[in-house]
Amino acid sequence: MGGAEGSTEQVVAFVRELIDRGRLRPGDRLPAERELATQIGVSRPSVRAGLHALAAMGVVRSRHGSGTYIPDGPPLLGSEPLSFLAALHGFTRDEMYEARRILETEAAGLAAERATSEHLATLAEEVAGLFANRDNPNQFLVHDINFHRAVADAARNAIVGALVGMVSALYYERRRETAARASDRDLRDAAEAHRRIYQSIRAREPEGARRAMNEHLLQAARYQAQGQAAPEPEKPEPRAPRRRSRTR
Secondary structure (H helix, E strand, O other), X not given: OOHHHHHHHHHXXXXXXXXXXXXXXXXXXXXXXXXXXXXXXXXXXXXXXXXXXXXXXXXXXXXXXOEEEOOOOOOOOOOHHHHHHHHHHOOOHHHHHHHHHHHHHHHHHXXXXXXXXXXXXXXXXXXXXXXXXXXXXXXXXXXXXXXXXXXXXXXXXXXXXXXXXXXXXXXXXXXXXXXXXXXXXXXXXXXHHHHHHHHHHHXXXXXXXXHHHHHHHHHHHHHHHHHOOOOOOOOOOOOOOOOOOOOO
């Protein structure tokens, strides 16, 4: 391991140890760069590199003029790594919707069991936003994404919430380019589908919520496939393994 890389790993390991020992908790401020450099025994540029790596993982967040903190909100996974992998490996629309069904169908069932009154109020607001923006596809998409994230939050499982948030960000990145082509029928049906999901969650019907979410995502995948103008990315061809020359 090179010196610079090794120093970065030292910074990451040091912060991890502080978290494991309970000396850093959500909302806490990290020591200043100079203090961290002294405690760890690395240079300040190495500290900055380590903090950048931690920020990319969603572990820390910098506040201009204030310092670096452990985020005190729900855990977030950045969508950039998934976005790069999507570009590199050619994630298809079908794969994206399949992943969403795996995550979000069960999340809807958990939400029906665990949602608080605050969660229900948020879901109701997003449904109202969907119906109010049927003539504005881009704003409709924002409410769509927010609704699905709110369902995941209502499941009250931090891991599920983080994963749904990451996949939703990738979905938004792709969908916003084609949102304007959505027909009035598509938006009307989508708004109604979200309302059915919300009603099942509010009625505390886990199976109904799972069914409504699954049907909605299947329908959304069909509508997007019909209206998608751009071709699907092609899957990269697997490379043939290199033959090693034999030494005698």
